Amino acid sequence: MNGGVLRVVVVDDHPLFRLGMTSLLTSLTGLDVVGQAADAATARTLVDATVDVVLMDLDLGGESGIDLTRELVRAHPGLAVLVVTMSEADESVAAAIRVGARGYLLKDATPEAVERGIRAVASGEMIMGARVAARAMSHLVGGRTAVRVPFPELTAREREVLDLLARGYDNAVISRRLVLSPKTVRNHVATILAKLSLSDRPAAIVRAREEGLGLDEV
CATH class of the missing domain: 1.10.10.10 (Winged helix-like DNA-binding domain superfamily/Winged helix DNA-binding domain)
Known part of the structure; x- marks a missing residue:
């Protein structure tokens, strides 16, 4: 974090969504979009130790946002990845959390939810969108296997x-x-x-x- 400002990179292969998200974030106090990437190769060049949060789509035009998340988190352990994607499939949520994503929102999330998610993951919290969290809870209640996070009592x-x-x-x-x-x-x-x-x-x-x-x- 630079002087209290969160440095954010937006990774999404859909130009309209990427530009719209960038426009939203640049209008918010305390957030600075320092880069946009449409693919994994560009994201690798943009994300360094000075970046606080990456907004990550899971489908990058045939490339995997899951694999890219794993790679970036390993390279930069202090990095917070917030997945923002269309998929609410259980397997996608589980895979994202396993490789180190700190949050999972759907693309129909409100601007307020996106802002809250960015600030939450940057502070070390785990956050999920309402529908994603509801599905996870239903699996717990229904007795299905949930995503196992080691030491859930820790942040x-x-x-x-x-x-x-x-x-x-x-x-x-x-x-x-x-x-x-x-x-x-x-x-x-x-x-x-x-x-x-x-x-x-x-x-x-x-x-x-x-x-x-x-x-x-x-």
């Missing part, structure tokens, strides 16, 4: 810190990778230990790796 930001902790990074490295102050990282680590009832960092690393965190290649 998305806390899971990011735990993932990097599980890779063996110290607070200084985590601070640099997530663009957080060392004090904020220390506070996150303390909160993680408390929420998971763990005694120390080694215990947290073991527990995180048991749940699959910290195991992917950097």
Whole structure:
């Protein structure tokens, strides 16, 4: 974040939607659209460590927004991806969350919902559109398998810190990778230990790796 302004990149292969979304976002206080991409190749050149949020369509003219999300989140662990797409299929929602998206909205979301979603994912929250959330809840009530997110008691930001902790990074490295102050990282680590009832960092690393965190290649 640059001076309190969220830097946003819009990735969508539909020019009218992309331009309309860009126009909306540039009219909002505290948001700065620093790039637009119609395909994965362009998105890779636009998204760097200074970008806070990417609005991601899942269908990029034959390319996969899921694969691109996975790639960008791995390259920039502090990046927040908010999916904005036409598909409300359960498989699409599950796949997006698995690869690191922090939010999932449909393209008929209101401008207010989009703004709220951007600010929420940028602050480390997970957010879903009303219809998407309702479907997920119905699956829980109906006994169907829901998307499994490790350590649901943690915020998305806390899971990011735990993932990097599980890779063996110290607070200084985590601070640099997530663009957080060392004090904020220390506070996150303390909160993680408390929420998971763990005694120390080694215990947290073991527990995180048991749940699959910290195991992917950097």
